[in-house]
Amino acid sequence: MKVLLIGGNGFIGSHLADKLLAEGHYVRIFDVSYERYRIQLPNVDYRISPIQSIPDLYESMLGIDIVFHLASASVPSTSGIDVVNEVNQNLISTLSILDLAVKLKVKKFVYFSSGGAVYGIPETSPISEDHHIRPISSYGIIKSTIENYLSFYQRTYGLNTLILRPSNPYGPRQGHFLAQGVISTFLRNLKTGNSFTVYGDGTATKDYIFISDLVNICYNISIGDHTGVYNIGSGIGTSIKEIISIIEAVTDKKANVIFAESKNYDVSNFILDITKISKDQLAKPEYSLEKGISKVWNWVLETESIH
Template identity: 35%
Template sequence: MNDLSQSGAEIAVLGGDGFLGTHLVNALLSQGARLRVYGRNPRERYRNGTVVAVRGNFADGSALEEAVDGASLVYHLVSSTIPSTSNADPIADVQSNLIGSLHLLETMKRCGVNRIVYASSGGTVYGNPRNLPVAEDHSLDPLCSYGIVKVAVEKYLNMFSCVDGMTATVLRLSNPYGPLQRAHGAQGVISVFAHKILAGQNIEVWGDGTTVRDYIYIDDVVDAMLRAAHATHSGVYNIGSGVGHSLNRILEILADVIGKKVNVRYLPKRSFDVREIVLDVRRARAELGWQPETSLEEGIRRYCSTVADQIQTAVRLANAPIA
């Protein structure tokens, strides 16, 4: 795989200060790429001579032209919602994520930028699948606004590809996890569970814990993103491990790796949660030359070794007497 520094052109990373974006930016910098990182509050640590931080509001399209004009490639990683919250306000989801994406595509067209890699959602766009593993040609029947908007963006990317000659590579990611993922939100169960176990806190699980998901380590996701930059034609690719694990199994592995007992409280299941999803990744293997390299057990070991000291320090500070 060629690196992305050879052309000398800049690469725009929208959402480059999030979990996925931070890892991608670091990988691109290691290849010597020149970057523009776009978001509401681009991190100051990216202002290092090879990165230009562009502050803007994706929902209204502000500063998008500054971010993409002259770029050879755009990575679109922006999302202001997550599956578990998107149904609470679908209008806001559409206004921020779908309308924002249309602002981006129109801006790219105006600036003559014709290559984009989009992070879609393999965990939500299919809904409850008819068969497993799920291939890219499966029907798209999402149960949450988050997935519906992802599908809509995919359709617009196809339109711009067919009508305007844009090369659009869609990566339907399963459930990424790894270092730097937020541990105090409603997304990223491995990160959330690991922090709670290490801190000695109780864990709450929606449903009976038998819900199955496809989890993929962040290094494998970044590898797919880098390979997608060299795609010669538009395409849609599942990016996952190709193996499903239940929430209960995740808890078993975490307890074994961390060496602590897990206290779990099971809550009523949620109607928008897909029962089971495992992605078929054969197309990405054949066309992108990509395949997942990290098993769930190895990925969890890597993650826990990275965060264990941080969590234990935080717990000690939280429990320390006030002077």
């Protein structure tokens, strides 16, 4: 297959590129910048440009079978600061990408939405794909609006679409600045001797999944005939307090933790229902938190500066 990863030089995209290359696919990456932590990969066809550049996007989509859209100019913590800019950067650009995908007869369009942001405050736990969608952050509102447009493009123009809703992935190459990821931030702070700030009392549970588990599942769903919406998580809730004690055990270091008021954009408790991926016999998460965290710790130790 000929695959285009838009936003493919980020955390998830770089691991997905590794998987696609290992499985023998042709990989083209469209991103505004190169990867932060690795040099360019010899077998990737890079296109460095912003998604706002329609001619460059058009050219990058020529001859492509599957488009993965991973580019996002915001994360929950920065969303809501400049809503108009966020809509322009994420929503409007995505509509242009969808128009091109229809025009160029792309066989499948895979969108990375968010399992943590689109549902809002959960009414049931674990949260299945048909749970109500009532996002509480601008990030989540834009993700769910894009999901609605994907259904619209599927119905109106016959574009084959797949929506992935990842929970909280963690792993090597997860950045720190503007990144979504407490585990890499905590490990980096532990290495540099800085404290960690925990928002809330540390009992809120989230659903963490190691990056290679996430990528294997995404790969199997996307390359197969699947369409529609899939939650991708571990299906297990772990509190920040538990994460800290695993981190202390793995690193053999004592964490200096500061507790602060919880943040209003954050859904504090969520666990994804992963029955659908299990039922469709897609790959199962295999990494325990201990094993995954120790992989990230090794990466943090060997990486000079994580930004």
